[in-house]
Amino acid sequence: MQNKYAVLSYQGLSGLYALGLSLWTGTIYLYMQQVGYSYGQINLFLALFWLVTCVAEIPSGFLADKFGALKMTFWSALFRGSGLLLVAIFDKHLVVLILSAILTALGDSLYSGTLTSWIVERTKNSELDQGKLFSHNYMLVSLVSFVGGYLEADQLGNIELRLPLISGAVILYVVGLVSLSLVRFDTAPKPPEPLRFTFERQIWQKKRPLLETLILFLPLTFITVGPYNQWQLYFQRGPEIKTGLILVGINLAGMLGAFAFNWSAKLSWKTEQLFLAHVVALCLSVWLLIYSSYYLEDLDKTEENKKRVRLFLVEVLQNHATEKFSEYVADDIISHQHEIADGSSAYQEYLQENNVEYDFIFKVIGHGNYVVAYSQALINSRAYAVFDIFRLQAGKIVERYAVTEPIPAKTELTNSGKF
Structure with a gap:
């Protein structure tokens, strides 16, 4: 060649x-x-x-x-x-x-x-x-x-x-x-050359x-x-x-x-x-x-967004006012929880099929258009600690991340528990 x-x-x-x-x-x-x-x-x-x-x-x-x-x-x-x-x-x-x-x-x-x-x-x-x-x-x-x-x-x-x-x-x-x-x-x-090992x-x-x-x-x-x-x-x-x-x-x-x-x-x-x-x-x-503030918007609306998320958790997920779901959640919400597909209808179906009920909202923090909630929720009658991360736009939740972990029985706890 x-x-x-x-x-x-x-x-x-x-x-x-x-x-x-x-x-x-x-x-x-x-x-x-x-x-x-x-x-x-x-x-x-x-x-x-x-x-x-x-x-x-x-x-x-x-x-x-x-x-x-x-x-x-x-x-x-x-x-x-x-x-x-x-x-x-x-x-x-x-x-x-x-x-x-x-x-x-x-x-x-x-x-x-x-x-x-x-x-x-x-x-x-x-x-x-x-x-x-x-x-x-x-x-x-x-x-x-x-x-x-x-x-x-x-x-x-x-x-x-x-x-x-x-x-x-x-x-x-x-x-x-x-x-x-x-x-x-x-x-x-x-x-191939012979291998030689020396120490x-x-x-x-x-x-x-x-x-x-x-x-x-x-x-x-x-x-x-x-x-x-x-x-x-x-x-x-x-x-x-x-x-x-x-x-x-x-x-x-x-x-x-x-x-x-x-x-x-x-x-x-x-x-x-x-x-x-x-x-x-x-x-x-x-x-x-x-x-960097690449992800952060609406820094002047931090408190307003935190209030919207707390109302959603309390009114819809705790008090079961499902008719208000569309007031807080966008139709095309993006879900990063693998059990839930994108879209508000998929989110609602998951909540209904798994009997999801938020028992206690422990903490809500936020910065700009991002809000994090730490809660205790019942999923199919079992208690879970849940971290929800919401991104809001124009007062509605347009994206959601979630991390859940089962809460052990009190007899199995080695400390004061999750909350």
Whole structure:
């Protein structure tokens, strides 16, 4: 295979693979939430994904050397596409979620560095400037990610949230088929080197700086892992999907960050200074998420909204004045409780079918258009502690989150109880 065609194959496969990823990265957690997966289950998916990725990353280079980088690209696309289709096609089920996390993680690990190592081997004895090649390929992948990220969220996602997942899987399957057709141009397998294990008594002293750095990053990782992986759940509001432009902004910020790093390296910044700049940037992003008023409106109507919620809980859910339900709840209310579909009629049906009665409203707090109520409710004659989070608009509840927990019998309590 001539260098020209090897480069075109490398750039084509890299671009297609990037498109296959960008088509769903901005909406996958929105889809999971829509079909009923809880925040805890979504976090389980993330935890399994990163755990399997970490473990599978170790043998991925060995497998690429033994069987060929293009073959590993085929298996990567197959695993990752299949993981996406599992979530998109099958109904909500924990087993489906776990299998999807494992397959997508295996696909991610098998792809790591495979095409890069292949093109390096194909062009190492030529006059090709590999640095320029990788720079051009990075720009191509970034451009494809921009376009794909916008199309999947703001276009496909607004038609049907499962479409980005299915489209991404199809593109990844195409990548797999193309890479399989190029297997005859794969580099010759490398003979495996014998594994040698050595133990040094002074390993702690030699690796101490690295281990100390890793320990320093742990608290920061715990703080940023939520916003980093679930930003779409935070920024998405209402029925219209609007995360595409945000994804484009994130990719642009990533490019700016890469340029800033290269610029700081030319200034001969010390490692400590780079680390401090990284910490400041991450802490600033989390601070903006926490303290921004993105979600908050009607700050001057806080007391009025709290009063409306308390009246709804007392009159409708405690005193059973169901004829007043429509005075407080919008027809198109969005529900984030998996037992209840969107819409006021679904909310009313749930209340009636489960004999829901609010026995005691303990606390109502609010800020702007968000109000939180902490109550004791009877659901099918069993006592529950309930946290309701309401979003109001024009005096009506337009969105509701809920967390419920059974209240144990007094004989089982080890403290004063929930209230």
